[in-house]
Amino acid sequence: xxxxxxxxxxxxxxxxxxxxxxxxxxxxxxxxxxxxxxxxxxxxxxxxxxxxxxxxxxxxxxxxxxxxxxxxxxxxxxxxxxxxxxxxxxxxxxxxxxxxxxxxxxxxxxxxxxxxxxxxxxxxxxxxxxxxxxxxxxxxxxxxx
Amino acid sequence: xxxxxxxxxxxxxxxxxxxxxxxxxxxxxxxxxxxxxxxxxxxxxxxxxxxxxxxxxxxxxxxxxxxxxxxxxxxxxxxxxxxx
Numbered sequence: 001x002x003x004x005x006x007x008x009x010x011x012x013x014x015x016x017x018x019x020x021x022x023x024x025x026x027x028x029x030x031x032x033x034x035x036x037x038x039x040x041x042x043x044x045x046x047x048x049x050x051x052x053x054x055x056x057x058x059x060x061x062x063x064x065x066x067x068x069x070x071x072x073x074x075x076x077x078x079x080x081x082x083x084x085x086x087x088x089x090x091x092x093x094x095x096x097x098x099x100x101x102x103x104x105x106x107x108x109x110x111x112x113x114x115x116x117x118x119x120x121x122x123x124x125x126x127x128x129x130x131x132x133x134x135x136x137x138x139x140x141x142x143x144x145x
Numbered sequence: 146x147x148x149x150x151x152x153x154x155x156x157x158x159x160x161x162x163x164x165x166x167x168x169x170x171x172x173x174x175x176x177x178x179x180x181x182x183x184x185x186x187x188x189x190x191x192x193x194x195x196x197x198x199x200x201x202x203x204x205x206x207x208x209x210x211x212x213x214x215x216x217x218x219x220x221x222x223x224x225x226x227x228x229x
Contacts, residue, residue, distance in 0.1 A: 001222055014216065015215060016218055017212045017216070017217050018217075018218045019197075019207065019220070020219075020222065022223065022224055022225060024224055024225045027198075029198035029225060030198045032225035032226055036226065043200070045200060046200055047199075048198070049197055050207055051157070051196045051197065052195060053157065056159040056193075057159055057160055058221055059160075060160040060182060061184045061191065062183040068223075071222065071223065072221065073220075073221060075219065077217070077218055078209075078217040078219070080214050080216060082190050082210070083188065083189055084190050085186060085187075092223040096220070105218065109216065
């Protein structure tokens with residue numbers, strides 16, 4: 001969570017709203033912010049920290065572990081039309097890579113804006129592809145891994 | 146910090162879905178029992194409302210659809226004060 005918070009200025013620059021959510025209460029979120037997060041990241045976590053007590057929201061997103069009673073690590077990218085564009089769900093032992101999250105947001109924003117598609121590992125400035133019959137069988141001419 | 150009223154225990158809305166025909170829920174549109182729908186890529190996000198802590202603003206309910214029209218990232222995680 002702190003790692004996402006550390007990149008928050010970049011998410012903000014892309015006009016992305018970040019929400020974090022766990023089964024902890026809002027009270028615990030407040031004290032976690034005061035006791036720990038604010039010491040990891042300057043100013044602490046700047047985005048809303050949501051509470052999913054009971055795991056109903058996590059259930060709706062397929063990330064609630066009812067044996068453990070917690071939401072596992074899952075992140076979702078939602079576009080301005082309110083469509084889920086991407087999801088990544090990890091068992092809790094491995095943390096996220098916020099840089100990859102940021103890369104995907106940039107790629108989806110580019111795709112929505114231009115109608116182009118972005119090849120594997122695309123970063124802004126890299127070549128994009130314009131889908132169509134002419135490109136079939138010819139991708140190798142313009143892009144290689 | 147705002148002086149919003151708050152209590153120890155407050156009901157929360159949770160996931161929200163379109164009212165389905167034949168639904169006899171006391172609170173229309175709100176799922177009370179079994180949640181059958183699960184988020185999928187390429188499909189509309191499932192709306193919800195949750196209580197939240199917001200730095201500098203205190204406690205405030207947050208509804209996902211309030212952010213409609215913007216890019217949204219939701220990060221679920223197992224718990225505050227854990228290791229990763």
